[in-house]
Amino acid sequence: MVLSSVLGFPRIGAQRELKKITEAYWGGKATADELIQTGKDLRAHNWKLQKDAGVDIIASNDFSFYDHVLDLSLLFNVIPERYSKYSLPAIDTLFAMGRGLQRAATETSPAVDVPALEMVKWFDSNYHYVRPTFSHSTEFKLNGQKPVDEYLEAKELGIETRPVLVGPISYLFLGKADKDSLDLDLITLLPKLLPVYAEILAKLAAAGAQSVQIDEPVLVLDLPEEFKAAFKTAYEFFAAQSGLPKLLIASYFGDARPNIDAIKGLPVAGFHYDFVRVPEQLDAAVEALTEEQVLSVGVVDGRNIWKTDFAKAIEFVESAKAKVGADRVIVATSSSLLHTPVDLDNEKKLDPVIKDWFSFATQKVTEVVIIAKAVTDGPESVADALAANKKSIEARAVSEITVDPKVRERLASVTEADSQRKAPFPERLAAQKSLNLPLFPTTTIGSFPQTKEIRINRNKFTKGEITAEEYEKFIEKEIQEVVKFQEEIGLDVLVHGEPERNDMVQYFGERLKGFAFTSNGWVQSYGSRYVRPPIIVGDVSRPAPMTVKESQYAQSLTDKPMKGMLTGPVTILRWSFPRNDISAKDQSLQLALALRDEVNDLEKANVKVIQVDEPAIREGLPLREGKERDEYVQWAPLSFRLATSGVENGTQIHSHFCYSDLDPAHIKALDADVVSIEFSKKDDSKYIQEFSNYPNHIGLGLFDIHSPRVPPQDEFEGRINDILKVYPKENLWINPDCGLKTRKWDETKRQLTNMVNAAKIYRAKF
Ligand code: GLN
Numbered sequence: 183m184v185l186s187s188v189l190g191f192p193r194i195g196a197q198r199e200l201k202k203i204t205e206a207y208w209g210g211k212a213t214a215d216e217l218i219q220t221g222k223d224l225r226a227h228n229w230k231l232q233k234d235a236g237v238d239i240i241a242s243n244d245f246s247f248y249d250h251v252l253d254l255s256l257l258f259n260v261i262p263e264r265y266s267k268y269s270l271p272a273i274d275t276l277f278a279m280g281r282g283l284q285r286a287a288t289e290t291s292p293a294v295d296v297p298a299l300e301m302v303k304w305f306d307s308n309y310h311y312v313r314p315t316f317s318h319s320t321e322f323k324l325n326g327q328k329p330v331d332e333y334l335e336a337k338e339l340g341i342e343t344r345p346v347l348v349g350p351i352s353y354l355f356l357g358k359a360d361k362d363s364l365d366l367d368l369i370t371l372l373p374k375l376l377p378v379y380a381e382i383l384a385k386l387a388a389a390g391a392q393s394v395q396i397d398e399p400v401l402v403l404d405l406p407e408e409f410k411a412a413f414k415t416a417y418e419f420f421a422a423q424s425g426l427p428k429l430l431i432a433s434y435f436g437d438a439r440p441n442i443d444a445i446k447g448l449p450v451a452g453f454h455y456d457f458v459r460v461p462e463q464l465d466a467a468v469e470a471l472t473e474e475q476v477l478s479v480g481v482v483d484g485r486n487i488w489k490t491d492f493a494k495a496i497e498f499v500e501s502a503k504a505k506v507g508a509d510r511v512i513v514a515t516s517s518s519l520l521h522t523p524v525d526l527d528n529e530k531k532l533d534p535v536i537k538d539w540f541s542f543a544t545q546k547v548t549e550v551v552i553i554a555k556a557v558t559d560g561p562e563s564v565a566d567a568l569a570a571n572k573k574s575i576e577a578r579a580v581s582e583i584t585v586d587p588k589v590r591e592r593l594a595s596v597t598e599a600d601s602q603r604k605a606p607f608p609e610r611l612a613a614q615k616s617l618n619l620p621l622f623p624t625t626t627i628g629s630f631p632q633t634k635e636i637r638i639n640r641n642k643f644t645k646g647e648i649t650a651e652e653y654e655k656f657i658e659k660e661i662q663e664v665v666k667f668q669e670e671i672g673l674d675v676l677v678h679g680e681p682e683r684n685d686m687v688q689y690f691g692e693r694l695k696g697f698a699f700t701s702n703g704w705v706q707s708y709g710s711r712y713v714r715p716p717i718i719v720g721d722v723s724r725p726a727p728m729t730v731k732e733s734q735y736a737q738s739l740t741d742k743p744m745k746g747m748l749t750g751p752v753t754i755l756r757w758s759f760p761r762n763d764i765s766a767k768d769q770s771l772q773l774a775l776a777l778r779d780e781v782n783d784l785e786k787a788n789v790k791v792i793q794v795d796e797p798a799i800r801e802g803l804p805l806r807e808g809k810e811r812d813e814y815v816q817w818a819p820l821s822f823r824l825a826t827s828g829v830e831n832g833t834q835i836h837s838h839f840c841y842s843d844l845d846p847a848h849i850k851a852l853d854a855d856v857v858s859i860e861f862s863k864k865d866d867s868k869y870i871q872e873f874s875n876y877p878n879h880i881g882l883g884l885f886d887i888h889s890p891r892v893p894p895q896d897e898f899e900g901r902i903n904d905i906l907k908v909y910p911k912e913n914l915w916i917n918p919d920c921g922l923k924t925r926k927w928d929e930t931k932r933q934l935t936n937m938v939n940a941a942k943i944y945r946a947k948f
């Protein structure tokens with residue numbers, strides 16, 4: 183019999199219950215008990231849903247109140263002293279590490295003021311994890327037993343689960359040394375870390391867990407030798423302990439073959455591979471198995487929303503079965519379903535023709551079960567499901583919705599010159615003197631706080647409770663306020679604040695042809711921040727201007743330069759669910775042409791500073807070195823330049839990047855006049871150094887926009903001082919890490935005021 187398995191289920195709830203309760207808790211409107219109860223309800227619901235669907239192997243400990251990597255840091259007591267010193271309740275320590283905490287002293291507790299830990303993108307996804315931060319004084323020990331508690335919680339509901347933990351090699355590799363311990367070599371922590379892993383594994387076994395899924399996604403990265411070798415050390419160490427559960431090592435998001443020697447022959451129960459991404463790794467995966475080990479075959483995409491092609495998936499699993507035998511094959515999702523929306527049934531407004539092509543987490547659970555059944559009992563046993571699936575797959579393949587001949591022709595006629603500015607940077611800079619910018623120009627990244635009022639009005643407009651005119655008036659009023667505020671505190675390049683945008687990708691998706699969008703297809707991006715990625719279903723074009731009205735209006739309110747704000751082609755692609763029937767490159771170039779029209783229209787409307795955000799450019803980089811990566815570093819910048827090169831020299835093109843380990847060479851290839859980079863938590867001087875050769879102008883983010891914390895002015899001055907030790911003063915811009923939409927006005931005002939005042943102090947010095 184071939185078993186079915188789901189590597190993890192979205193934790194946010196079908197109605198975003200998790201977001202609502204965590205934000206209520208942060209705002210003092212819900213108690214810790216209420217928060218904990220909602221978590222419990224969500225877990226019970228998700229386990230039951232999978233059990234009812236007939237899934238054989240259901241994950242537990244896939245739940246988290248913020249981030250599952252952060253959970254592990256708490257579990258192993260990897261809590262820097264700046265957090266532990268407050269002795270907060272565990273849940274508050276978790277949130278303090280995840281998002282920072284600043285609060286005044288009360289009668290019962292002292293004042294707290296601590297920034298968040300660094301947050302980085304999870305592989306090539308738009309999920310962000312909180313980076314484990316180690317120091318010489320890190321003392322690994324078990325701190326609670328979350329995985330055991332959640333395993334037992336499921337058991338009490340009559341549901342046997344397979345707990346999941348990020349494995350020791352991935353946990354270390356994805357971490358970093360704290361700023362007081364920069365000489366710390368992370369791999370040297372392994373001997374101290376392993377016994378604590380063994381301890382939690384033993385507790386799981388004692389609680390009854392038969393097996394544990396150990397996620398080692400770093401297997402799909404280019405690993406240094408010492409990390410490769412660490413697999414043997416770690417898993418042999420576990421095998422030598424008595425009373426541990428069986429372990430299944432899971433890789434996902436890519437090709438594990440280059441590291442397969444590191445895991446071949448390890449004394450574990452089996453391995454999982456992502457065969458959606460890399461079906462070619464089957465032979466190597468089979469070859470690396472011992473006679474007893476199982477192969478978990480990821481054939482249902484955990485990263486996208488397309489229906490699984492059953493015929494193909496079944497054929498694939500059959501070929502695996504032929505190689506290793508039915509009882510050693512498990513049909514699985516390619517990765518956790520964390521990256522897919524919860525339930526397609528919540529979509530009442532989708533065109534039924536298109537909806538029939540999709541499958542969300544709840545549907546994918548059933549897909550896994552059907553495929554396993556087809557392989558176990560024969561296709562006849564699920565004949566209806568297979569027939570319906572075949573029909574959907576075929577309908578999409580021939581649908582006219584997917585192809586627009588005009589878009590294809592335009593793309594085919596693009597020339598080399600289309601992706602090059604009219605002159606090199608120095609000449610453009612001279613032409614941009616007319617913007618009259620001072621030394622250390624100050625600006626923001628685009629969005630201002632998205633207040634309750636904004637959300638209420640947007641909702642009313644969506645529901646038809648207010649007219650388009652009323653809504654427009656409201657947006658204009660918001661823009662007026664944002665412009666006035668920026669003038670008051672003395673920012674130099676203003677923004678309109680993006681009040682009309684729900685989300686930086688969704689907003690464009692809704693205005694471009696070729697996209698479908700959901701009403702409830704939320705996916706966790708980080709903490710309580712969820713996004714609703716649009717879905718690219720066909721060739722993309724721009725029927726009409728998308729942002730010109732708001733930017734033009736904002737510019738009319740001020741003599742200072744107004745910055746037009748767009749999301750770049752690569753980011754729109756990365757933060758949408760892409761097509762799987764044409765290449766990523768073609769989708770990106772189609773988007774670039776649509777955005778080029780918008781950039782040119784903004785320029786015509788007298789908006790002479792235009793920022794095209796590409797925060798996702800790094801996460802799109804193929805995870806391994808090689809051909810795919812070489813191609814990406816060509817077509818990604820090409821797309822950006824194609825979008826932005828239609829303008830005159832005097833028009834200043836900005837770009838922005840955040841929350842990833844950027845490579846300066848890739849950023850340089852965009853040839854933007856000014857780039858702003860998230861930086862405030864990258865506290866190491868290495869990062870400052872790396873970007874110091876950036877030939878054009880640059881702003882390193884000076885404060886953390888995810889945190890309500892307000893850095894005092896002298897902290898800003900200190901940061902500017904550090905940067906100026908390395909950067910020529912003429913090149914430097916002053917800005918926050920990223921957009922301010924998640925902040926409250928009060929915090930934002932104080933943060934920006936301190937930032938601008940610090941810039942003024944420095945300006946006066948030269
Ligand atoms: N312009 C966007 C904003 O300010 C950029 C957001 C981002 O980089 N994630 O919200």
Ligand code: ZN
Pocket residue numbers: 627797838839840860919920921
């Ligand atoms: Zn950003």
